Amino acid sequence: MKPIQVGLLGAGTVGGGVFTVLQRNHEEIERRAGRGIEIAVVADLDQERAAQIVQNRAKIVTDAYQVINDPTVEVVIELIGGYGIAKTLVLAAIAAGKHVVTANKALIAVHGNEIFAAAREKGVIVAFEAAVAGGIPIIKALREGLTANRIEWIAGIINGTTNFILSEMRDKGLDFEVVLKEAQRLGYAEADPTFDIEGIDAAHKASIMSAIAFGVPVQFDKAHVEGITNLAAIDIKYAEELGYRIKLLGITKRTPDGIELRVHPTLIPKDRLIANVEGAMNAVQVFGDAVGTTLYYGKGAGSEPTASAVIADLVDVVRYQSVPADKRVPYLAFQEDKVINTVVMPIGEITTSYYLRLKVADETGVLANITKILADQDISIDALLQKEALAGQNQTDLIILTHKTQEKRMLSAIEHMTKLPTVLGGVIKIRLEELS
Amino acid sequence: MKPIQVGLLGAGTVGGGVFTVLQRNHEEIERRAGRGIEIAVVADLDQERAAQIVQNRAKIVTDAYQVINDPTVEVVIELIGGYGIAKTLVLAAIAAGKHVVTANKALIAVHGNEIFAAAREKGVIVAFEAAVAGGIPIIKALREGLTANRIEWIAGIINGTTNFILSEMRDKGLDFEVVLKEAQRLGYAEADPTFDIEGIDAAHKASIMSAIAFGVPVQFDKAHVEGITNLAAIDIKYAEELGYRIKLLGITKRTPDGIELRVHPTLIPKDRLIANVEGAMNAVQVFGDAVGTTLYYGKGAGSEPTASAVIADLVDVVRYQSVPADKRVPYLAFQEDKVINTVVMPIGEITTSYYLRLKVADETGVLANITKILADQDISIDALLQKEALAGQNQTDLIILTHKTQEKRMLSAIEHMTKLPTVLGGVIKIRLEELS
Structure with a gap:
């Protein structure tokens, strides 16, 4: 069987990795996929850089549409990055009935819903394993x-x-x-x-x-x-x-x-x-x-780790391009009609624990005032670290770890703390997660 | 669409987990799979235990063949374990044209080649994510x-x-x-x-x-x-x-x-x-x-972690049962005609580093003799730890970390060491891997 013909948009570091890995491991990849993978044509405005990376292994063009509209190309890899031209070209590739593999997290994060809707319409695959955590197959795991x-x-x-x-x-x-x-x-x-x-x-x-x-x-x-x-x-x-x-x-x-x-x-x-x-x-x-x-x-970036994810997506395209679109894994893991528009909460509404650092005057009653403010907001203290004042200084660092509370309560407590004359300067707040 | 009908062989801890998770997450699972999953019939010799686990959620039988030969059953989950009856039943299920999901590592490790050959013949899926590392999707990653x-x-x-x-x-x-x-x-x-x-x-x-x-x-x-x-x-x-x-x-x-x-x-x-x-x-x-x-x-065992892997396999069956067998991911990752019969090396041939512990007499020249034996075998020392002899004892522990060498050289060195009169008792040898 003829290798699947791939077009590549953007010949940079990752593109170079894709060429290198496909060449080095072509036998191993074909042993798995049952079919070879061949990058036939590459589009990049920088012809010189592209020539260095491609090394006569594919045709090089400047016009991305020559890749997208090439009738022999079955899959388009988008490695341009960013939201601008990348979006236009990915939508054009989909419109041309090509499957798309992309490493572009910005594009999927900002325009993913629109892109998947277009892909669904045309029944093509849009794969993006490389967009999250590079070589770690986390999209597949999820x-x-x-x-x-x-x-x-x-x-x-x-x-x-x-x-x-x-x-x-x-x-x-x-x-x-x-x-x-x-x-x-x-x-x-x-x-x-x-x-x-x-x-x-x-x-x-x-x-x-x-x-x-x-x-x-x-x-x-x-x-x-x-x-x-x-x-x-x-x-x-x-x-x-x-x-x-x-x-x-x-x-x-x-x-x-x-x-x-x-x-x-x-x-x-x-x-x-x-x-x-x-x-x-x-x-x-x-x-x-x-x-x-x-x-x-694993490695979240770099030429070959990212190429590892891009090529895994190509192998999936080889396997599933002939599968009816409704039998494939949905783009966002859930069937389209089962996606629920759950609200993302404003940061004030979230609940977590906190690390606070305050610079306080080295006087009696300081701690009592601060702990009272926390108690008033129903925030309980998990740990407290008061550093000794340095010789000749009458101020010191106070560090507080709190139990879970709602962010807006914490912001209110901090507002009150900063008004205390014994609290010098701002309050540093860092969120804390137990992850258990 | 009617839920996929599943038969379960063996109603133990993991089987209970599969029921619990399928029930608790049926909505979430169907949102992903696009189709429900229903355990219709369960076979277990211990009717009482089975009744406790199944709780009227499925028909219970004692004869596994009533599950395997049930024309409504599309997938058989094997959770009996071991190489014996489990093998017979899995082969029978395959022969009956059922897809199989199993958590049985012993079965796949010992009879996998035979089972996959039978499954290939019948064009059915045999999925075994739960057989390795429980809930961790390592088979899918590999x-x-x-x-x-x-x-x-x-x-x-x-x-x-x-x-x-x-x-x-x-x-x-x-x-x-x-x-x-x-x-x-x-x-x-x-x-x-x-x-x-x-x-x-x-x-x-x-x-x-x-x-x-x-x-x-x-x-x-x-x-x-x-x-x-x-x-x-x-x-x-x-x-x-x-x-x-x-x-x-x-x-x-x-x-x-x-x-x-x-x-x-x-x-x-x-x-x-x-x-x-x-x-x-x-x-x-x-x-x-x-x-x-x-x-x-992740968790490598337990009722629900293992059930997590079993159900992921069931979702894959829902997705890929209608895909032509030659388009599915091969059982052992590589296309059948591309599997190479590479030899597994005898342990004497492997190369690794070593930790050695010797009990030695607290005398001059001991170390010289030991290091000479290692040098004679071309084994170089990476680290050495000699403990002080306890008061009143004239023997002490000597610990050596070596660089990489072939196991048979190490065995030969150990044989020579144990013959030294200053080496008291045997030599403890533990392999060391840098994993970098």
Whole structure:
């Protein structure tokens, strides 16, 4: 049987990985898929870079429509990235009746509902394993491996750049800005790292997992997103002293009041497996009512790890392209008519535990005032750490871990605390999750 | 559409879990599968136990053939266990044209090749996600998630009982026999724990993963199997001092000389994620050439975790029963005509690192003799720990970590060591894997 003919849009790092892996493992892949996979034509505006990557292994064109409208092409891989031209081209490929494989989390997170609707109309596959957690087959696990479960929550380290930065900040006691520069020098962070360090990339991925886990539409626009740019090394240190590690987590939970969907730095107990995921590695912890906790760990980015996911999707296309569309695994795991439009709760409505750091005057009665404010909001204290004032200073750090409470209660308590004359400056608040 | 009609053979703990989860999550499951799943008839010799578990939710019979030959039954779940009657019934179900879902690792490990051949003949699905690592969707990850990769090796904590025992031995410094009794009392070990503690259960699972990873037949009969019954608390302690943890691993590797397939206690560096998998939890680390390391963690046993895997297989049957057999994912991941009969190497041929513990006389020249023996076999030393002799004793423990060498060289070195008059008693040898 003739190899399946693939068109590639965007010949960058991941595209290079796809070529390399397909070439190196073509025999192994065909032993599994029962059919070869061949990239026949590649579109990229940068002909020189494309030529370097493609190395005469495929035809190179500048016009993406020459790929999309090529009658021999059965699948289009989109590796352009971003929401702009990528969206237009993916919709054009679908309209042309091509199956699509994409690694583009931004695209799926922002325009997924529209794209899947178009694909459903044309009966084509849109596969996106590479869009979440790179080489880890987490989309397959959620869509197919855990189908027996009512999934209760997901918490993931799904951005390698920020996990690398946080690991370095902890190991070396350095501040964010210093480590970011180092990460950029080493290639772990991009020249413009905004999407990573502000949590947007993680929110894209969390939004996709949320939809697949709960059978709701992709709702990136409703996600609460905080990055790590304001995180101080001292909070990482205090968290360690209290037995916690700080990670940037993408979290989505099902609650009786709606869905939580949020990305922010989070304290987690040190002895959780996910707390020990270091450097640029990714991990996703999933809690299902039948299976309990499962965790999936691996490289979340990089040329070949991402190519691993892209090619796994191509193998699935080989297998399932001849299957009637209504028998395939649904794009977002749930049958289209069974997707429920559950509301994503505003951040004020969510319930979690908190780490608070206050700079307080070293005077009697300070603690009494603060604990009274918490008690007034019905917030109970789980642990408290008061540092000794340094010699010659009459101020000190006070760290409080609370039990679970609603965010708006906590915000109200903080507002009251900052008004106390003995509380000097703002109150640092970091959310805490037990993940058990 | 009418729910798919399922027959169940064996109404025990897992069968109960399947009923409970199907009932509790029927809506969620149908939202995904697009069709309901209904257990219509259950066969069990113990009518009383069956009645308790089934609770009028299905017809109960004593004769398994009444399930197999029921024309309304489309899928048969086999939860009897063991190689005996389970094999006869699974083959009978296949012969009757039924799809089969089984949690029976012994059956697949020992008779898998025969069963898959029969199933291929009849064009039916035989699904066995629950046979390896319980609720963790590791079969799906290996068969479908990592299809781009040349898988190089797998190392798994795939027996919860022994991992629980090893965790307790380390935490409490207790010996094997003591902890085993405690584990039996708590229900973590069975009354007859032979299959678990002797490594046989882990070897069943490793044999299945080996076949799926490398595209070879299931070769349980060629696995090298050592359990944890001879493991001393002191070795766990010394390993910790050297920065290692001891786990019972199921290991399978691809080497230029053949396939390694072995189960034995193994030292692994403490900072590996898998070294931190505690209690009865399971984890499987997979190394693929494109994706690098991925790891899958969760509950490897228990009623609902196992049911989670069984029901995921049922959902797959709902989806793929109408797909032509040659388009489905092959039973053992590779197309039948592409399975290669690669030899499993005898244990003497494998290459790994070693932990050695010797009781030696506290005399000059002892170390020189021992290191010379290792040097003669071309074995280089990675670390050495000599304990101070206790007051009044003229013997001491010597611990050696070696670099990689072939097992037969190590055995030869040990034979020479035991002949030294300064080496008192036998030499304890535990294999060591870096897993990087």
